[in-house]
Amino acid sequence: MLAAMPPTPASSPNKGESLIRDRGDACPGALRLHRADDGLLARLRLPGGLLTGRQAEALALAAERLADGNLSITSRGNVELRGLGDACGGELSALLADAGLLPSERHERVRNVVASPLAGTDGIGHADVQLWARELDGLLCAADWTPRLSGRFLFTLDDGRGDVAGLGGDVTLIAESGGTAVVGLGGLTYRVAGRAAPRAALAAASAFLAAADTAGNGAWRVGELPAGQTVDLGGALEGAGVEGVRVGPGGVGPGGPPSPGVVGGAVSVLAPLGRVGVAQWRALLPLPADELRVTPWRGFVIPGFGDDAAARERLAVLSGAGLLTDPGSPWLGVGACTGRPGCAKSLADVRADAVPGHGSLPVHWSGCERRCGHPHGDWVDVLATRDGSYEVTLHTGGSTVPVTGETLTETVTTARTTTKPTATR
Ligand code: SF4
Known part of the structure; x- marks a missing residue:
C-alpha cells in the first residue's frame, strides 16, 4: 500500500475546452508518496491542524523510526515526513491508521481544511470553527464523490477574526456574530446558519465539481474554472437542505497569525523555517487539553492551560528547545x-x-x-x-x-x- 503511486488521471476535455494541464493530480499524501532527492516524502493532512497527544507521539515515532528525524509544517498546517526509505512498506500507514490519522484511505488527500487556530480559546471569534473543521472532515470522509476533488482543493474556516480568510481557500466559511456564517465559493457568497456551515461548505465543493465537469477543462481549483463559468452554489445549498441567502462578502477582523507567547489559555510558538526535530516536537507534549493545533504559519497552538504560570513554564521549555517563542524574534515571518x-x-x-x-x-x-x-x-x-x-x-x-x-x-x-x-x- 505504501509506495509512490500513479497520479489521478486528468479528466477528459468537454465542449471543446482545452485541458489546463496534461497530467493527473500527483499531489503527495500519506499513502501516495512523492520521490524526492532525499528519499520518499509523505504529506499528512490534518484538518484544522488538529492532533491529539497520541497522534502527535505517533508522528514523532514515524519521524524517528522511518524518516529523517524531522517534521516539516506546510503552509496549510499539514505535516510532512521526508527521507522515508523505500522499504518502510506498510509500517507508516499502519502507524498512522492505528493513531486514527487515516480515517479513510480514499479520502486522505482531500482533507484540506484550515481553521482559525485560536478559535474557542481567546474569546475573539464568533464560533469555534475547530468544531466545524471536525464536522466537515467527517462529511468529506463519508461522501462517495469527494475523492474526485484535487489534493490541492482547500477549505478555509475563519472564526471572524480574519486570520485564515485570506489564505486562498477554494471554499471559505466565515463565522458571523449572531450564529450565522457566510459560505464563499469564487465570487459567490451566501449566509447560512452556523450549525449548517460544515454542510454548506461540502455543498459548495459539490457545486465546484459540477462546474468543473461542465467546463471540462480539468480544473482542480476554483480559480482554474474558465472565466464566466456558471457555478450553482445556491442550487447546491438547496440540494443539501441548507437554507442560504445571497449576500455580499463576509466581513472579517484584521487577522494575522497568532503571536508567539501566551494567548488566553493557550501557548503559541513557531517552528524555525517551518521544520522541527523530534525532540522539539516532543517538547510540545503533554497537551493539557489533549489538543495540538498545527498552524498554516508553520507554528503550533497548545490550548487548555489552566493558569498563566503553567503556560509560561511550557513556553520556557519550548524556548529552550529552540522553538520561536518571542514576538521580537528576527526569525518570525x-x-x-x-x-x-x-x-x-x-x-x-x-x-x-x-x-x-x-x-x-x-x-x-x-x-x-x-x-x-x-x-x-x-x-x-x-x-x-x-x-x-x-x-x-x-x-x-x-x-x-x-x-x-x-x-x-x-x-x-x-x-x-x-x-x-x-x-x-
Ligand atoms: S520551490 Fe524549492 S522545494 Fe519547490 S520545487 Fe523549487 S526548489 Fe524544490
Whole structure:
C-alpha cells in the first residue's frame, strides 16, 4: 500500500475546452508518496491542524523510526515526513491508521481544511470553527464523490477574526456574530446558519465539481474554472437542505497569525523555517487539553492551560528547545522551501542561506521558480538564480516589484519594510 503511486488521471476535455494541464493530480499524501532527492516524502493532512497527544507521539515515532528525524509544517498546517526509505512498506500507514490519522484511505488527500487556530480559546471569534473543521472532515470522509476533488482543493474556516480568510481557500466559511456564517465559493457568497456551515461548505465543493465537469477543462481549483463559468452554489445549498441567502462578502477582523507567547489559555510558538526535530516536537507534549493545533504559519497552538504560570513554564521549555517563542524574534515571518539537498530542482541550499531580519512582511526563500509554500497576500520573494545569487521581489497588491540593494540582507530588509511599491511589471 505504501509506495509512490500513479497520479489521478486528468479528466477528459468537454465542449471543446482545452485541458489546463496534461497530467493527473500527483499531489503527495500519506499513502501516495512523492520521490524526492532525499528519499520518499509523505504529506499528512490534518484538518484544522488538529492532533491529539497520541497522534502527535505517533508522528514523532514515524519521524524517528522511518524518516529523517524531522517534521516539516506546510503552509496549510499539514505535516510532512521526508527521507522515508523505500522499504518502510506498510509500517507508516499502519502507524498512522492505528493513531486514527487515516480515517479513510480514499479520502486522505482531500482533507484540506484550515481553521482559525485560536478559535474557542481567546474569546475573539464568533464560533469555534475547530468544531466545524471536525464536522466537515467527517462529511468529506463519508461522501462517495469527494475523492474526485484535487489534493490541492482547500477549505478555509475563519472564526471572524480574519486570520485564515485570506489564505486562498477554494471554499471559505466565515463565522458571523449572531450564529450565522457566510459560505464563499469564487465570487459567490451566501449566509447560512452556523450549525449548517460544515454542510454548506461540502455543498459548495459539490457545486465546484459540477462546474468543473461542465467546463471540462480539468480544473482542480476554483480559480482554474474558465472565466464566466456558471457555478450553482445556491442550487447546491438547496440540494443539501441548507437554507442560504445571497449576500455580499463576509466581513472579517484584521487577522494575522497568532503571536508567539501566551494567548488566553493557550501557548503559541513557531517552528524555525517551518521544520522541527523530534525532540522539539516532543517538547510540545503533554497537551493539557489533549489538543495540538498545527498552524498554516508553520507554528503550533497548545490550548487548555489552566493558569498563566503553567503556560509560561511550557513556553520556557519550548524556548529552550529552540522553538520561536518571542514576538521580537528576527526569525518570525522567515520561511524557506526544502531546497538543496532534498529537492533536485533547487539551485541553492536556501535553508542554510536564509537570514533573519525584521519587517512587517513575510519573506520566503525559494530554490526555484515554483516557490513551494510561499505566503499569501503581500510578501517578499527571495529566489535562487543560476549564477549563485538571489533575486529579491516584493509581491504586493497583485503587483511584483524588483528590489535591489548593496547586500542581500539589506535588500531583503528593505523589501520587508516597504509599504508602497515604486514600480510594477
Ligand atoms: S520551490 Fe523549487 S526548489 Fe524549492 S522545494 Fe519547490 S520545487 Fe524544490
